[in-house]
Amino acid sequence: MPSPKPNVVHPHLRPNQIGLTIRDYEGSMSTLCAGCGHDSVTAAIVRSFYELSTPPHLIAKLSGIGCSSKTPTYFVGGAHGFNSAHGRMPSIATGANAANRALTYIGISGDGDSLSIGIGQLVHAIRRNVDMLYIIENNGVYGLTKGQFSASADIGSKSKRGEVNRFGPIDPVSLALDLGATFVARSFSGDKEQLVPILKAALSHKGFALVDVISPCVTFNDHEGSTKSYLYTRKHLLQLISADFVPFAQEISVEYAPGTATSVRLHDGSVVRLRKVAADYDPTDRQGVADHLELHRHRGEIATGLLFVDKQASDMHDTNKTTDVPLAQLPYEKLCPGSAKLDELQKTFR
Amino acid sequence: MNPTDVRNPDYFHKVVDCQWACPAHTNVPEYIRMVAQGRYDDAYMLNRDSNVFPGILGRTCDRPCEPACRRTRIEEKPVAICRIKRVAADNRGDISARLPKAPAQKLGKRIACIGAGPASLTVANDLVPLGYDVVVFEKNALPGGLMRTNVPSFRLPAKVLDEEIAMIVDMGVEVRYGAPVTSMKALLNQGFDAVFVGSGAPRGKDLELPGRKEAAAHIFIGIDWLESVAFEHIHQIGERVLIIGVGNTAMDCCRTARRIGGKDVKVMARRPRPYFKASPWELDDAEEEQVEILVNHVPTKFVVEKGKLKGMEFERVEWSEDAAGKQISRTIDTVFIPADDVIVAIGQENAFPWIERDVGIEFGKYDLPKVDEKTMQSTRPGVFFGGDSAWGPKNIIWAVAHGHDAAISIDNHCRGVSVAKRPGPEVKLITQKMGLAEWSYSNDYSTAKRAKMKHVDLQERFKRISTEVEMGFDAEQTQREVERCLNCDVQTVFTDKRCIECDACVDVCPTGCLTITQNGEEPELRNRLTVPAANPTQEIFVSGGLPQTGRVMVKDEDVCVHCGLCAERCPTAAWDMARLDLTILKAGQNGCTSSR
Numbered sequence: 001m002p003s004p005k006p007n008v009v010h011p012h013l014r015p016n017q018i019g020l021t022i023r024d025y026e027g028s029m030s031t032l033c034a035g036c037g038h039d040s041v042t043a044a045i046v047r048s049f050y051e052l053s054t055p056p057h058l059i060a061k062l063s064g065i066g067c068s069s070k071t072p073t074y075f076v077g078g079a080h081g082f083n084s085a086h087g088r089m090p091s092i093a094t095g096a097n098a099a100n101r102a103l104t105y106i107g108i109s110g111d112g113d114s115l116s117i118g119i120g121q122l123v124h125a126i127r128r129n130v131d132m133l134y135i136i137e138n139n140g141v142y143g144l145t146k147g148q149f150s151a152s153a154d155i156g157s158k159s160k161r162g163e164v165n166r167f168g169p170i171d172p173v174s175l176a177l178d179l180g181a182t183f184v185a186r187s188f189s190g191d192k193e194q195l196v197p198i199l200k201a202a203l204s205h206k207g208f209a210l211v212d213v214i215s216p217c218v219t220f221n222d223h224e225g226s227t228k229s230y231l232y233t234r235k236h237l238l239q240l241i242s243a244d245f246v247p248f249a250q251e252i253s254v255e256y257a258p259g260t261a262t263s264v265r266l267h268d269g270s271v272v273r274l275r276k277v278a279a280d281y282d283p284t285d286r287q288g289v290a291d292h293l294e295l296h297r298h299r300g301e302i303a304t305g306l307l308f309v310d311k312q313a314s315d316m317h318d319t320n321k322t323t324d325v326p327l328a329q330l331p332y333e334k335l336c337p338g339s340a341k342l343d344e345l346q347k348t349f350r
Numbered sequence: 351m352n353p354t355d356v357r358n359p360d361y362f363h364k365v366v367d368c369q370w371a372c373p374a375h376t377n378v379p380e381y382i383r384m385v386a387q388g389r390y391d392d393a394y395m396l397n398r399d400s401n402v403f404p405g406i407l408g409r410t411c412d413r414p415c416e417p418a419c420r421r422t423r424i425e426e427k428p429v430a431i432c433r434i435k436r437v438a439a440d441n442r443g444d445i446s447a448r449l450p451k452a453p454a455q456k457l458g459k460r461i462a463c464i465g466a467g468p469a470s471l472t473v474a475n476d477l478v479p480l481g482y483d484v485v486v487f488e489k490n491a492l493p494g495g496l497m498r499t500n501v502p503s504f505r506l507p508a509k510v511l512d513e514e515i516a517m518i519v520d521m522g523v524e525v526r527y528g529a530p531v532t533s534m535k536a537l538l539n540q541g542f543d544a545v546f547v548g549s550g551a552p553r554g555k556d557l558e559l560p561g562r563k564e565a566a567a568h569i570f571i572g573i574d575w576l577e578s579v580a581f582e583h584i585h586q587i588g589e590r591v592l593i594i595g596v597g598n599t600a601m602d603c604c605r606t607a608r609r610i611g612g613k614d615v616k617v618m619a620r621r622p623r624p625y626f627k628a629s630p631w632e633l634d635d636a637e638e639e640q641v642e643i644l645v646n647h648v649p650t651k652f653v654v655e656k657g658k659l660k661g662m663e664f665e666r667v668e669w670s671e672d673a674a675g676k677q678i679s680r681t682i683d684t685v686f687i688p689a690d691d692v693i694v695a696i697g698q699e700n701a702f703p704w705i706e707r708d709v710g711i712e713f714g715k716y717d718l719p720k721v722d723e724k725t726m727q728s729t730r731p732g733v734f735f736g737g738d739s740a741w742g743p744k745n746i747i748w749a750v751a752h753g754h755d756a757a758i759s760i761d762n763h764c765r766g767v768s769v770a771k772r773p774g775p776e777v778k779l780i781t782q783k784m785g786l787a788e789w790s791y792s793n794d795y796s797t798a799k800r801a802k803m804k805h806v807d808l809q810e811r812f813k814r815i816s817t818e819v820e821m822g823f824d825a826e827q828t829q830r831e832v833e834r835c836l837n838c839d840v841q842t843v844f845t846d847k848r849c850i851e852c853d854a855c856v857d858v859c860p861t862g863c864l865t866i867t868q869n870g871e872e873p874e875l876r877n878r879l880t881v882p883a884a885n886p887t888q889e890i891f892v893s894g895g896l897p898q899t900g901r902v903m904v905k906d907e908d909v910c911v912h913c914g915l916c917a918e919r920c921p922t923a924a925w926d927m928a929r930l931d932l933t934i935l936k937a938g939q940n941g942c943t944s945s946r
């Protein structure tokens with residue numbers, strides 16, 4: 001059993017706008033392997049919610065099965081949560097979001113849960129533009145079943161036992177771009193300076209926000225020959241574009257050289273400032289982004305950053321023209337008007 | 351910043367704030383763990399190695415360790431370190447077989463110690479087992495010095511005092527009772543190989559005010575009066591007693607007065623409470639015994655009528671700060687407070703009328719001997735000072751520390767080694783890892799609040815002066831209090847080469863002590879940490895460049911609770927929890943004395 005986390009806080013820990021400290025956004029102690037990238041993602045999520053001052057009771061965390069899917073237990077203990085069947089989290093999230101649009105939805109999945117058993121679910125959540133943050137903690141192996149290659153393992157990468165992977169990977173970022181996702185980012189668990197602003201922007205984005213996080217499996221995929229290890233990721237990581245998240249009502253004070261930065265105002269009034277590394281990179285041009293990704297993949301570089309954002313697209317509720325009031329809060333008579341009304345409706349179809 | 355050199359013993363030692371603050375550097379966390387395990391004999395012996403008088407100090411120590419305790423940085427009150435020491439002393443069994451003994455073969459070197467107080471006794475304790483013949487000259491009929499004469503028996507029972515002094519004297523120390531030294535010259539002519547002066551600061555300051563002479567029969571000097579009570583020359587005092595002064599001696603005086611006839615006892619202080627010299631707990635204990643403490647009263651005269659003391663006159667004042675920040679008083683009015691007796695406890699000073707000024711012992715400021723701070727040697731080689739006689743009144747634990755230092759010097763002096771050659775501390779780091787998430791110390795943080803000492807009830811305690819007031823911790827209190835210790839000696843030891851920068855330690859640390867970041871200059875780096883390192887007295891740890899990115903691991907030791915989670919969540923064992931076993935070497939344990 002891991003030691004419990006001491007019930008003590010730093011005396012200088014500052015509360016956020018709603019009077020909570022960062023430790024109020026923690027969950028239970030992690031039971032993952034020591035050094036797991038997922039724990040760092042958890043810490044980044046904790047920091048993001050704390051900095052956004054999100055009330056814990058307005059957060060819903062969802063997951064499927066896998067190491068990644070255990071992690072919602074480890075953050076925001078005061079939030080709602082649902083641990084679904086393997087790969088079925090997107091459906092549960094879609095349903096929950098349909099019923100109560102007032103909550104902030106965060107789904108945590110892994111490369112197995114999302115790109116193998118659950119890929120049929122994931123693509124429809126993207127297609128419907130469900131308003132949620134969808135994190136794929138991507139480590140290229142099935143850690144919970146002792147290290148087989150997953151669908152995101154690169155061709156030629158080696159397992160811990162030295163076996164070489166022969167099948168090509170599915171890249172969730174390209175997949176999401178192709179399916180019309182409105183917020184696509186990639187980051188690395190070992191780089192919170194990049195990850196935290198991306199998560200905050202993703203949580204503030206209206207619509208489906210996919211964040212693919214390279215999150216090394218310290219036990220089964222952190223060796224020489226792996227392309228998802230801490231060392232390999234650090235060596236090949238290329239930050240295409242960096243994001244600064246500026247909350248609503250805060251003045252933008254940082255100056256950028258003209259032409260190097262793009263500001264995107266999000267639905268809630270907050271702003272993401274995207275600083276480009278390449279001059280010809282346009283994070284709002286879907287085709288251009290796809291071309292860039294292909295180029296860097298070819299060079300063996302792992303392109304990271306908030307790669308694509310489209311704030312124009314309508315989310316599932318807009319498309320369905322659902323009521324602004326969350327269904328969960330509608331009075332029963334309105335939600336279920338009775339059989340007489342149903343008959344009336346059905347008559348119109350006869 | 352340059353990488354922190356943790357091989358410098360001071361770095362980790364400073365993390366153990368209690369041990370660092372203790373003049374004798376007692377290994378506090380280790381003895382607290384021993385008490386937690388019921389190993390009272392071991393805890394007692396570990397204490398005795400450093401502070402010689404665990405039973406006495408467990409009751410009377412000034413406790414420099416407690417304000418230093420790291421616990422105060424995360425909650426209000428420190429661990430009751432002193433009380434846990436007493437638990438070890440109260441519950442120990444027969445440890446006589448473990449005490450040091452004099453060797454059969456003596457060195458043939460004779461050492462004279464003046465005064466049988468804690469400083470001299472410590473010198474004897476350290477030197478007799480090495481084969482020295484130690485002769486102690488004591489003016490009183492009993493040993494102990496101020497521990498006996500000035501600490502009342504309701505705070506320190508005679509039994510405890512006698513036992514711990516006997517442990518030293520019974521090694522074979524020759525104590526000459528009723529033998530005050532009246533001439534240093536004469537003593538030096540007796541052919542001793544070294545002389546240690548541990549005669550204390552025996553002269554209580556007097557209050558020269560009008561009426562002092564006329565009312566002399568009812569005015570006492572605090573330390574002299576306490577001594578007379580201790581030796582049963584004084585058995586009673588008037589009902590209305592005024593104590594002038596508000597130090598620890600004043601507290602002992604007022605509480606003693608309450609037991610031998612004083613009903614209306616007032617402590618008169620010139621200044622407001624924050625300026626009191628007495629320890630806060632001693633003030634509390636006095637007030638519990640219905641002693642009234644009056645602030646801002648400046649004594650102006652003793653009022654005498656028909657040759658008899660009637661009381662005292664005071665100016666009531668208020669204090670303010672002048673432009674230079676100096677405290678100045680303004681008189682409001684004059685008040686008369688009736689009294690039958692007055693005890694003056696306004697400090698004490700050193701007095702060496704018996705040291706001839708032509709024997710090579712130089713005197714400096716305030717007529718104090720010039721003594722080297724490290725070696726305790728005076729300007730005459732072979733003559734050493736310690737305890738209150740060195741630099742004026744301190745307390746028992748300082749006297750013990752001086753005694754250890756002087757013993758090293760005396761040993762060196764007698765062997766013809768320079769007294770400046772001091773042994774460094776002996777340092778070991780011992781990993782505490784037992785398994786994947788198992789440590790050989792109690793790493794779980796306890797939220798328990800400091801246990802409150804139980805006192806004998808008021809009526810009972812006033813029946814006999816020797817009734818000890820503090821009852822000591824019971825088993826349950828002890829069990830809870832030991833868990834409050836943060837085990838600061840279990841150090842977080844970092845090996846930069848092993849780090850893969852996975853952030854696990856940074857993420858899990860409950861108090862935000864850790865940061866992986868680019869190196870920088872100290873003030874700027876301190877500001878850039880997970881939680882800025884705001885305590886300038888606490889050094890920060892900076893690692894060498896980390897293998898993957900060249901960044902550095904920075905640890906702010908300030909509020910580390912030594913829970914071990916950084917090491918527990920580290921996949922590569924770059925962090926380890928290792929116990930610092932730091933022993934301050936004493937006389938005879940010097941590396942350069944290995945020929946012995």
